[in-house]
Amino acid sequence: MKSGKNIKIISVGAAVQDVFLSHSDEFEPVSDRSAHEQFMKLELGAKADVNSITFSTGGGATNAAVTFTRQRLHAVFMGTIGDDPAGQAVLNDLDRENVDTSHVSYSDKYHTGYSVLLLAPTGERTILTYRGASTHYHAKYFDLSGVDGDWLYVSSMAGCFDVLDKLFTQAKRNGMKIMFNPGKRELAHPNKLKSLLDDVDVLSVNKEEMAHIVEGKTSEELVTHALNLVSVAIVSDGPNGVVASDGKTIVTAGMYQDVKVIDRTGAGDAFGSGFLSQWAQGKSLVDSIVFGSANSTSVVQHIGAKTGILHHDARLHHMPLHEKPVK
Numbered sequence: 001m002k003s004g005k006n007i008k009i010i011s012v013g014a015a016v017q018d019v020f021l022s023h024s025d026e027f028e029p030v031s032d033r034s035a036h037e038q039f040m041k042l043e044l045g046a047k048a049d050v051n052s053i054t055f056s057t058g059g060g061a062t063n064a065a066v067t068f069t070r071q072r073l074h075a076v077f078m079g080t081i082g083d084d085p086a087g088q089a090v091l092n093d094l095d096r097e098n099v100d101t102s103h104v105s106y107s108d109k110y111h112t113g114y115s116v117l118l119l120a121p122t123g124e125r126t127i128l129t130y131r132g133a134s135t136h137y138h139a140k141y142f143d144l145s146g147v148d149g150d151w152l153y154v155s156s157m158a159g160c161f162d163v164l165d166k167l168f169t170q171a172k173r174n175g176m177k178i179m180f181n182p183g184k185r186e187l188a189h190p191n192k193l194k195s196l197l198d199d200v201d202v203l204s205v206n207k208e209e210m211a212h213i214v215e216g217k218t219s220e221e222l223v224t225h226a227l228n229l230v231s232v233a234i235v236s237d238g239p240n241g242v243v244a245s246d247g248k249t250i251v252t253a254g255m256y257q258d259v260k261v262i263d264r265t266g267a268g269d270a271f272g273s274g275f276l277s278q279w280a281q282g283k284s285l286v287d288s289i290v291f292g293s294a295n296s297t298s299v300v301q302h303i304g305a306k307t308g309i310l311h312h313d314a315r316l317h318h319m320p321l322h323e324k325p326v327k
């Protein structure tokens with residue numbers, strides 16, 4: 001079994017700059033109804049003071065790549081940015097984190113994806129997002145021929161099924177394993193998505209998303225049904241925890257730690273990439289889930305999707321979970 005730097009993961013998907021504006025009296029949620037029904041009121045023509053700004057970078061694939069390098073694995077980011085300051089910010093972060101950027105491509109039409117996140121004191125947020133180069137992908141820039149790697153980690157490819165098809169076929173030809181965390185635009189086409197799953201080793205999505213792919217009410221039912229499509233299925237459910245199975249055992253895990261959520265951006269990425277950072281090293285299903293949970297719990301306590309990603313020396317603690325054989 002390979003370990004550490006010898007394990008190479010190609011992380012494919014979005015790269016964006018995230019700018020967080022917070023600590024403003026104007027960012028008070030309006031209405032006392034449930035979080036989903038609240039909204040921020042910004043009056044037209046008003047100038048609202050903001051007392052804190054945080055520049056960071058995101059995009060599922062760059063967040064995942066940083067989890068991998070902080071766990072001392074070799075990570076390559078493959079994605080498209082624009083030739084602009086936001087793209088430079090993405091590259092600077094990746095360089096600082098020792099992520100291999102030799103497979104980054106540049107769009108000649110679109111700017112780098114850019115999000116402005118307005119954080120309310122409650123931890124809820126409103127996001128204004130320009131997707132730009134992170135939605136317009138060209139198959140010619142996504143090529144694994146001649147690329148050796150152990151795993152392909154794919155987050156959303158903005159519904160570009162031609163690119164996904166090409167990558168998955170090449171990955172299998174190269175003997176790479178595939179972990180997939182599809183996004184909204186892949187989930188909008190469940191049949192196309194399912195036809196890709198033949199090549200996928202690990203599928204990780206949240207509960208609502210898995211319900212687009214297979215039938216089932218509980219996370220356990222969803223995971224069990226997903227095992228007909230992939231070898232390892234994972235369903236996360238925010239603070240309620242995770243259910244996962246590798247076909248041999250099924251693990252139900254609760255909350256890693258009850259923490260104050262400052263910003264939940266990147267929680268899903270941190271869980272999925274945290275899981276793979278251990279699974280790729282041959283760790284058990286339980287150990288991989290504990291690490292993914294710890295990683296995402298750390299991420300939600302910081303502003304930005306990368307700040308809280310755990311380092312190699314992080315100390316973990318136990319979490320409530322149980323494991324039983326798959327019937």
Ligand SMILES: Nc1ncnc2c1ncn2[C@@H]1O[C@H](COP(=O)(O)OP(=O)(O)OP(=O)(O)O)[C@@H](O)[C@H]1O
Binds near residue numbers: 237239261297300
């Ligand atoms: N409020 C919370 N408190 C503690 N941990 C949390 C919370 N929300 C998320 N997490 C952690 O993050 C993991 C993934 O969260 P979730 O199931 O919400 O993923 P997701 O919906 O895919 O997220 P994303 O919107 O980032 O894609 C959870 O399994 C949990 O470990």
Ligand SMILES: [Mg+2]
Binds near residue numbers: 269
């Ligand atoms: Mg997600």
